[in-house]
Amino acid sequence: MARNKVNYALIEDASKRKVSYNKRLKGLLKKSDELKTLCDVEVATVIYGPYRNEPYTFPNNDVVRNTFIKFKELPTLERSKNMVTREEFTMQRIKKLEEQLQKVMKENRVNEMTNKMYEVFKRKNVSTDMNPSDLNDLRCVIKKNLKKVHELMIKEDDGEGSTSNAP
Amino acid sequence: MARNKVNYALIEDASKRKVSYNKRLKGLLKKSDELKTLCDVEVATVIYGPYRNEPYTFPNNDVVRNTFIKFKELPTLERSKNMVTREEFTMQRIKKLEEQLQKVMKENRVNEMTNKMYEVFKRKNVSTDMNPSDLNDLRCVIKKNLKKVHELMIKEDDGEGSTSNAP
């Protein structure tokens, strides 16, 4: 997250990976601590890194052990419900991204369309024929005016230079 | 970390705390995931939040259990990461979506429909090229931008100021 956007994949360069690992480990522990402190959450984490046999733990070995024991004793039913937590999270993220994508594409489309429509209105004087209620159902309007617009445009094409004809 | 510097203490306001909790939980899971993926680290987390009886787990229930067993029993037995493949597949999809999103947002490129519309208005291909869904989309587009179009048109009527950016 800096200088360059991070690529979501294993960092190939081993030394870079190690540097990144150290920074991110530290960052993750800090974030865990903040979540715990600011929001009164019980967090237990075990991290097996590639540079050490012993795992890192958060907040410490004893708490992790206790929390994990509690976790282990979850009734089977609840556990199975819990099984999908991660997947759900992931799926939600995907869903959100897809929605964003749709939205943005739509926005772009809107912008482009607005410009194009404006161009058409401005240059071809379609506006004269359009009132708000017509605009409310542009589909009809377009159908109604398309031929006319087309004709106007054909004419216009001959003298490509005339820009606007005020009403 | 925004608007105001975070105070390292329990957030008193319960609703603010909950909002913060949700954001930070999400953030922590993401960071965990990044550490795991970018640096090839085994992370296992159990989170008992105040708004739910069952804990959140990262990356999932099974891995947490395995990691816990390893943690508890010390020996360095190699646990195969059977879910990695699927997760990576999922993450690739996410990555792809993110890339698409970036691309679309930044380049603001003209999409197919816009091109088609442009053709329709600018050139000779009239209604034959337009399918009903395009027209329907157009209707929405205009509805959404009616005000803007009007403003532009009114402004244009007074004086001048072409804003078109035709392809």
Add this chain to the structure above:
DNA sequence: TTCCCTATTTATAATTC
């Protein structure tokens, strides 16, 4: 409430020392 949007603060990749 929940989502969405910025203004800021943080985290951190690349770079320098």
Add this chain to the structure above:
DNA sequence: TGAATTATAAATAGGGA
């Protein structure tokens, strides 16, 4: 190497709909 610095990317607190 590695610690410190810097320039960006990312996370997120507060506020609005």
